[in-house]
Amino acid sequence: MKLEKAASQLEALGNPTRLQLYRILVRAGDDGLAVGSVQGKLDIPSSTLSHHLKRLVDTGLVTQERQATTLICRANYPGMNALIGYLADECCADAACAPAVGKALA
Amino acid sequence: MKLEKAASQLEALGNPTRLQLYRILVRAGDDGLAVGSVQGKLDIPSSTLSHHLKRLVDTGLVTQERQATTLICRANYPGMNALIGYLADECCADAACAPAVGKALA
DNA sequence: ACTCAATTTCGAAAAATATGGAAATAGTGT
C-alpha cells in the first residue's frame, strides 16, 4: 500500500461521524445496510451523509450495491485489512515487533 | 478506546506529511530522533514541522523528551497498538473475524 | 408517461486545517 493511499483512508476514518458510520456498517455485517437505514441510525441530513459515504467509498473502505431504489452499503473488510496491515508493518505493532512493543509497554 | 480519541488519532495520521513523519520516527526506533534531524529528512520549515509534531504528540502517538537543547521524539508504540486494536475490534479485521474476512476476500 | 421513494448533486456559508516567515523562548556552555 502506498503512503498516500493509507493517508487518505486514515483521513477518511479520522472524522467522528465517518468512523461511527463505518462502525455501523461493520456491525451490519455481510448483509450491509441501506443508506436510508444508516441515516436513521445517525440522524443527519441525507446530503451530509451522502458526502461522508462518498468519501468512504472513494477511499475503498466501503462498497455499494443497488437493490431497487435503495443503495446497500457494506464495509470493505479487505480494504480495512490492508490498512491495518500497513500500520502494523510501518508502525511496528504486529507480532514480529512484539519485543519492541513489550519494551515500550514496560 | 473511545471513538472520539480513535478518530483524532486517525485524523492525525491521515495527513501525508504526518504519516511520513510518524514513519520516520518508527524507523528511528527506541533511540528516537531530534526534531532537527527529522526536519533534515523531511525538508519542511521548522514551524510547519512543529505544528505537525504537536498534533502527533497531542493525540498520544508520539512522545518527546528533552536532551540538552534538542528534543528527542519517539513513536509511542502502545498508542499505536491501542489504535490498531480498536480498528481490529471495531472493524472485524482480526483473526477472530477471519471467516468474514476470508469470505470478503473470495 | 407519471408518481413515489431513495439518493445524489448543486451551491453556498462557516469552520478547521495547512503552511511558513518572523519573532520569541528555552536550554546549555562560557
Added chain:
DNA sequence: ACACTATTTCCATATTTTTCGAAATTGAGT
C-alpha cells in the same frame, strides 16, 4: 549576563473540510 542553537509561538493567508437546504436524479411500479 551573553552567546549560541534548537524549537516553538505568533500571525496571517490559502486551501480544504464540513455542513445542509433545495433541486435534480435514479429506479421501480402503475
